Amino acid sequence: MGSSPAPFSDIGKKARDLLSKDYNFDHKFTLTLPSTTGLGLTATGFKKDQIFSGDINSVYKGENTIVDVKVDTYSNVSTKVTLIDILPSTKAALSFRIPDHKSGKLDVQYLHHHAAIDSSIGLNPTPLLELSAAIGSKDLSLGGEVGFDTASSSFIKYNSGIGLNRPDFSAALLLTDKGQALKASYVHAVNPFTSVAAEMTHRFSTYENSFTIGSSHAIDPLTVVKTRLSDGGKVAMLCQREWRPKSLVTFSAEYDTKTTIATPKLGLAVALKP
Numbered sequence: 001m002g003s004s005p006a007p008f009s010d011i012g013k014k015a016r017d018l019l020s021k022d023y024n025f026d027h028k029f030t031l032t033l034p035s036t037t038g039l040g041l042t043a044t045g046f047k048k049d050q051i052f053s054g055d056i057n058s059v060y061k062g063e064n065t066i067v068d069v070k071v072d073t074y075s076n077v078s079t080k081v082t083l084i085d086i087l088p089s090t091k092a093a094l095s096f097r098i099p100d101h102k103s104g105k106l107d108v109q110y111l112h113h114h115a116a117i118d119s120s121i122g123l124n125p126t127p128l129l130e131l132s133a134a135i136g137s138k139d140l141s142l143g144g145e146v147g148f149d150t151a152s153s154s155f156i157k158y159n160s161g162i163g164l165n166r167p168d169f170s171a172a173l174l175l176t177d178k179g180q181a182l183k184a185s186y187v188h189a190v191n192p193f194t195s196v197a198a199e200m201t202h203r204f205s206t207y208e209n210s211f212t213i214g215s216s217h218a219i220d221p222l223t224v225v226k227t228r229l230s231d232g233g234k235v236a237m238l239c240q241r242e243w244r245p246k247s248l249v250t251f252s253a254e255y256d257t258k259t260t261i262a263t264p265k266l267g268l269a270v271a272l273k274p
Contacts, residue, residue: 005141007109007116008132011163012172015185018197019214019228023238023252025267032273038062076100096123116143126151140164180205193218233258246273 006013027047034040038061045054055072066082080095089111097103104123109116114137120130127150134143144160161174167189174183180203187197200211214228222243228236236254243249252267 003137004111004113005116005134005136005138005143006163007118008134008141008143008145008161009118011134011141011143011161012174012183012185012199014165014170015172015187015197015199018187018195018216018226019199019212022226022240022250022269023228023236023254023267024250024269025252025254025265027267028269030269030271032271034273116141128156138165177203232256247271 026049029045030042031044032040032042040059040061042057042059043054044057045052047053053073055070057068057070059069060067064084064086066080066084068078068080068082070078072078077098078095079098080093082091082093084091086092091109091111093107095103095105095107102122102124105120106123107118107120109118111117115133115135117133118131120128122128129148129150130145132143132145134141136142140163142162145157146155147157148154149156155178158178159174159176161172161176163172164170169186169188171186172184174185175181176183181201182204183199183201185197185199187195189195194215194217196213196215198211198213200209202209210231212228212230214226216224216226218224222241224238224240226238226240228234228238234254234256236252238250238252240248240250248269248271250267250269250271252265252269254265256262
């Protein structure tokens, strides 16, 4: 539904993506093998410090069904089965991990012309219950989310927010951390090639303020450069190049200007799709 509001989790997403998406300060390699039969395969390798880990992920996409199975280097098997339009405008997903027998979870999403509702329940004797909802339209949405732990009979989260999306800018205001923090974000498309974003957080209990600003610039149709600066003195840069169709190489760097003995963090990510 093109006029439906985005889920609550998408409020402020445009600014978060500009400020944090694709930044990686380790080594990562991803190989994706698509298939015309609906079965795709993705292999991922990740090296952090001297530890190497990875996983193999297979996804089957049918007409109304998506089956996602992932196996990692620690022999954990994660499975997710998604059923689309089991009821009008409704999507349900069942997920679980092996050998964790308490990891089962059922997610249900309902999209209406003026509402988006997401719910989640753990499939165990003391489940975690989560519910989020957003009302409005694709341009203006207002929503909130709650999480309730039946094991402790307590709310583990409750957040609310409002988001405004226009073709050239997006703004969001979120009350997070159980009402203890107020977060405001803004992203603006200066021109078709350059965007800037800012995010500021105020904590009511400590009266502390923090902020992050950043930019994204398309040097050419295949190359994007992003920058980021936080109030803590950390400066980061990212350069992403599409060296062949749908295949990306991303170089990231971060330096803490307030720590004289620290060395810059460097990261490289390669995503290959034949």
